Amino acid sequence: MSTEIAWFRHDLRLADNPLLDFQTPPEQLICVYVLDIRWLESPLPGLAARRIGPARLQFLWQSLIELRGELLKRGSDLLVRIDDPVTVLADLAERNGASRVHVRHDAGFDEERAVSALVAELSRHCEVVQTEGGMLFDAASLPIDVADVPPSFSGFRRRAEKSWQVPESRLAPVTLPPWPRDAARGLPPLREVSPEAAGWKSDPRGQFRFAGGEAAGQARLDHYLWDTAALAHYKQTRDGLLGADFSTRLSPWLAQGCLSARQVHDAVRAWEARHGANDSTYWVIFELLWRDYFHWAAHQEGRTLFGVRELPLLSDDVRAWCEGRTGVPFVDAAMQELSATGWLSNRARQNAASFLVRNLAGDWRLGAAWFEHCLIDYDIASNWGNWRYVAGVGRDTRPRALDVHAQAGYYDPDGAYAAQWLASSTPFFP
Numbered sequence: 001m002s003t004e005i006a007w008f009r010h011d012l013r014l015a016d017n018p019l020l021d022f023q024t025p026p027e028q029l030i031c032v033y034v035l036d037i038r039w040l041e042s043p044l045p046g047l048a049a050r051r052i053g054p055a056r057l058q059f060l061w062q063s064l065i066e067l068r069g070e071l072l073k074r075g076s077d078l079l080v081r082i083d084d085p086v087t088v089l090a091d092l093a094e095r096n097g098a099s100r101v102h103v104r105h106d107a108g109f110d111e112e113r114a115v116s117a118l119v120a121e122l123s124r125h126c127e128v129v130q131t132e133g134g135m136l137f138d139a140a141s142l143p144i145d146v147a148d149v150p151p152s153f154s155g156f157r158r159r160a161e162k163s164w165q166v167p168e169s170r171l172a173p174v175t176l177p178p179w180p181r182d183a184a185r186g187l188p189p190l191r192e193v194s195p196e197a198a199g200w201k202s203d204p205r206g207q208f209r210f211a212g213g214e215a216a217g218q219a220r221l222d223h224y225l226w227d228t229a230a231l232a233h234y235k236q237t238r239d240g241l242l243g244a245d246f247s248t249r250l251s252p253w254l255a256q257g258c259l260s261a262r263q264v265h266d267a268v269r270a271w272e273a274r275h276g277a278n279d280s281t282y283w284v285i286f287e288l289l290w291r292d293y294f295h296w297a298a299h300q301e302g303r304t305l306f307g308v309r310e311l312p313l314l315s316d317d318v319r320a321w322c323e324g325r326t327g328v329p330f331v332d333a334a335m336q337e338l339s340a341t342g343w344l345s346n347r348a349r350q351n352a353a354s355f356l357v358r359n360l361a362g363d364w365r366l367g368a369a370w371f372e373h374c375l376i377d378y379d380i381a382s383n384w385g386n387w388r389y390v391a392g393v394g395r396d397t398r399p400r401a402l403d404v405h406a407q408a409g410y411y412d413p414d415g416a417y418a419a420q421w422l423a424s425s426t427p428f429f430p
């Protein structure tokens with residue numbers, strides 16, 4: 001009996017997932033997700049802040065539970081382990097005599113190194129097949145050579161838009177190969193993994209609750225495009241700070257791979273076909289192109305994406321920034337919203353990051369690590385890429401300092417945003 005393994009990472013969906021496209025389907029299939037045990041450690045010296053904070057861990061578990069349900073409906077199942085991914089995959093392949101492990105070619109130094117380590121661990125009877133997916137482009141459809149991605153986003157966009165052809169998203173498979181009879185399956189309850197994550201609740205002042213999984217991601221997409229037509233005004237509202245619909249809020253589903261960028265792209269094109277294209281529809285795709293840019297740039301960067309990896313100790317200033325008590329209301333509101341909801345608008349992220357780097361002369365890597373802990377939508381390439389961009393390190397070294405007081409005056413003229421988060425709030429800190 002031929003047995004193959006689908007190793008899910010940041011691609012927790014069935015639709016438009018090349019991981020499940022088999023040229024010749026195996027007779028048996030094992031679907032596995034491994035929560036890297038190192039994500040439960042803290043990279044910030046002197047601070048009990050795990051790389052994966054409670055908000056994202058809860059969203060991840062919801063996504064895994066839903067993925068398992070969808071796999072079961074198609075005759076398959078899901079195994080979830082918390083361990084070193086390479087050890088789990090090598091062991092699983094050997095025990096089940098698997099001939100192939102399919103995995104997405106993720107951006108990120110650790111992610112790429114894990115795949116190389118797995119190749120070295122596996123017997124010569126088992127090969128690793130790397131797929132691509134989740135982005136607008138794959139290496140074949142990217143109108144630029146992967147090794148030749150320009151240092152600036154503008155250069156990338158100009159070249160991408162010259163011969164723009166995003167491949168269509170694909171439907172979910174109807175059936176899947178069965179599960180090997182004696183192979184382990186299932187996932188541990190979240191309360192056993194992290195009681196804090198199991199009990200985590202988003203602060204209602206955020207006016208939005210993210211729920212993990214493919215169906216919830218699709219529902220948000222439908223809401224934004226078809227139910228409310230908020231898409232029609234995205235360009236005018238996207239710098240908003242308060243409310244649920246000023247931007248798509250699709251980032252958590254895109255980051256965990258509950259939705260692919262091509263699914264969003266196709267939905268926007270379908271909306272344009274019915275209602276007409278405008279600046280706003282263009283701009284949503286433009287933002288997705290930013291995401292692709294950081295993804296392809298991260299592939300090029302490898303280890304240098306993170307700067308020097310060992311982080312310095314937190315100074316009092318940086319700690320105050322994390323806690324949202326710098327004394328600058330616009331920045332403090334943003335940092336408190338981030339801790340209390342696991343999400344932040346792009347405008348608030350830009351200001352919070354700029355303030356740390358320019359006004360406090362803080363180390364950008366500490367800011368990126370804090371965001372990594374807090375964000376539900378944490379994505380290696382987008383987070384570390386945006387931080388490098390704000391800090392002006394690496395590929396694009398132009399200074400990007402924002403005057404946060406001027407920004408507050410422009411984007412929060414009556415102080416409603418600051419008041420929302422600072423009035424009678426209880427500062428959160430792990």
Ligand SMILES: Cc1cc2nc3c(=O)[nH]c(=O)nc-3n(C[C@H](O)[C@H](O)[C@H](O)COP(=O)(O)OP(=O)(O)OC[C@H]3O[C@@H](n4cnc5c(N)ncnc54)[C@H](O)[C@@H]3O)c2cc1C
Binds near residue numbers: 344382387
């Ligand atoms: C310091 C900093 C850290 C960031 N960290 C992350 C992160 O870890 N994960 C993440 O998804 N985004 C990150 N961003 C980018 C951006 O702020 C969020 O993608 C956006 O705010 C999410 O809200 P939305 O889904 O409503 O976005 P929309 O404005 O509705 O945009 C649609 C989609 O486009 C993509 N997108 C938009 N802006 C960017 C951008 N600047 N870079 C990359 N992709 C973008 C996202 O996938 C987003 O869901 C960061 C930005 C900054 C300044």
